[in-house]
Amino acid sequence: MKKLWKKTAVILMIIPVLMMTILATPHTAQAAEDLGLHVDAAILINADTGQILYEQNAESPLGIASMSKMMTEYLLFEAIKEGKVSWDQEYTVTDYTYKVSQDRQLSNVPLRLGEKYTIRELYEALAIYSANAATIGIAETIAGSETKFVKMMNDKAAELGLEGYTFVNSTGLNNEHLHGMHPEGTGDKDENVMPAKSVALLAYRLLKDYPEVLDTTSVPTKIFREGTDDAIKMDNWNFMLPGFVFAYEGVDGLKTGTTEFAGHCFTGTAKRGDTRLIAVVMKAVDDKGNGSYKARFDAAKTLFEYGFNQFSEKEIFPAAHQFKGNKTVPVKKGKEKQVKIGVEKPFSMLVQTTDQDEYDVKFTKDETKLKDGSLEAPVKKGTVVGKADIVRKDGGPVYGFVQGGELGADVVTLEKVEKAGWFKLTLQAIGDFFSGVWNKSTDFVKGLF
Incomplete structure (x- = not known):
């Protein structure tokens, strides 16, 4: 019982100290902005x-x-x-x-x-x-x-x-x-x-x-x-x-x-x-x-x-910067089945010297520009497929602009894809048909077990 009482007393003494420490330690972003x-x-x-x-x-x-x-x-x-x-x-x-x-x-x-x-x-x-x-x-x-x-x-x-x-x-x-x-x-x-x-x-x-x-x-x-x-x-x-x-x-x-x-x-x-x-x-x-x-x-x-x-001025990402896991988007009815994508232009901004490595870029697809996640040929070079937005790794605020400017850039196709000829389209259609049949068959078989 005495041991339990001692432990309780220690905990009760520590809690106020911890609370004072937490309250006395300002959030990094707020401290940086207190001039x-x-x-x-x-x-x-x-x-x-x-x-x-x-x-x-x-x-x-x-x-x-x-x-x-x-x-x-x-x-x-x-x-x-x-x-x-x-x-x-x-x-x-x-x-x-x-x-x-x-x-x-x-x-x-x-x-x-x-x-x-x-x-x-x-x-x-x-x-x-x-x-x-x-x-x-x-x-x-x-x-x-x-x-x-x-x-x-x-x-x-x-x-x-x-x-x-x-x-x-x-x-x-x-x-x-x-x-x-x-x-x-x-x-x-x-x-x-x-x-x-x-x-x-x-x-x-x-x-x-x-x-x-x-x-x-x-x-x-x-x-x-x-x-x-x-x-x-x-x-x-x-x-x-x-x-x-x-x-x-x-x-x-x-x-x-x-x-x-x-x-x-x-x-x-x-x-x-x-x-x-x-x-x-x-x-x-x-x-x-x-x-x-x-x-x-x-x-x-x-x-x-x-x-x-x-x-100081820092380039957050260069032109044609690509995103891991999102370097291409599918193309339907094209001579190529994929097209490379990347940011349209480089993006630089003034950042605090102490925060130079705190910025990252987030890619968001524009679903209004993609049909079922794909583009349909012909695809022009520079076709917008999404946005690259600047974010802080620590989740802190990123100030915007008094007018106009965007914290990021458009993500576009880095090359063009021409529409496939009728023969290739026919082969693609046949391939898609059998691929669909195979997938359905596979799903059926899996469903038996």
Whole structure:
């Protein structure tokens, strides 16, 4: 009895220790994703493919402040491309843009009432200095009014595949800062919102479709209307650019955002070697819970360090890669009874250096393309028969893309198979007939025993 009591006591002592050990040991995938960011949301993606490398609360709609101006930039570049607006086109300052431009509590370059400014001047003020009145001037030029432009913003967001967005103005300001002239149909307390994932997608499409935006977002300092009485020095609000206090190697964009509602936000992009990343941080604070410029750039730096230092390009499988046990599929009525299959093209992705050997590829047949598991001749080279999907050997998550891309490739026929002639088809039919008879006979005999 004493021995039984001792064993029970030992077990009771061990159980709490084991429970504490289990609870204290984080899951490998979760630990790898804990970057200690003090933000309401964040996301890091590969700017070339849209592959997500890290995300934190990236689906929740939050205030985006002046990051909204990336959509204004997109619509401007689109209008320029389509010939609806030109860089040299002049805009005449209205009462609305004049009043907003004189509000020195906002980021602005002062505009003179009735004065003409080129679209290029206004765009540079927008992209470098986040000038709000200049942004409204661009909106009015493109759509006739900011109200109509906001509709364009929301329509384009839908077209680009963004989710969870609401645009109420072209700038990202709270409407109450627009001196009672905010777009019709919106409230004076309204502000633009979007999830971090959609912000990253907007930045991704802006860089993909109009990479020339970086020619301006990378400018540290420029004089607005240099040589005139209205000259004003525009220091880029992106303090991660070269020469600034939070300079980070490779950064050349993209857009900051700050309001009381949105907090300190930033969409940054940096390139090192052949890799370009996009990082989004929303409502960044320090370890004491205070929002600041430093907090948002520190958070962005953490994301960039994570991406550049821990990830590298790896070819998961080469073109024509074949799968053990699935190197061929049967062919009916062909000169050959089998056709080789393999992946259509090579597949590479950014993977963590420590996880380089954790990825595998899984083959799934497309039963809609195969009749009873076979193809019927003639079979063209490159006929799709299934998919090759990337999986983790440990069963952990494999992040997808902000848009479009697939984690894998099509599996196709690697050669063609011509249809057999009538004589061979006849012989095949006879062979199939006797094969069927033999199988039935064999089954009958087996059934007797």
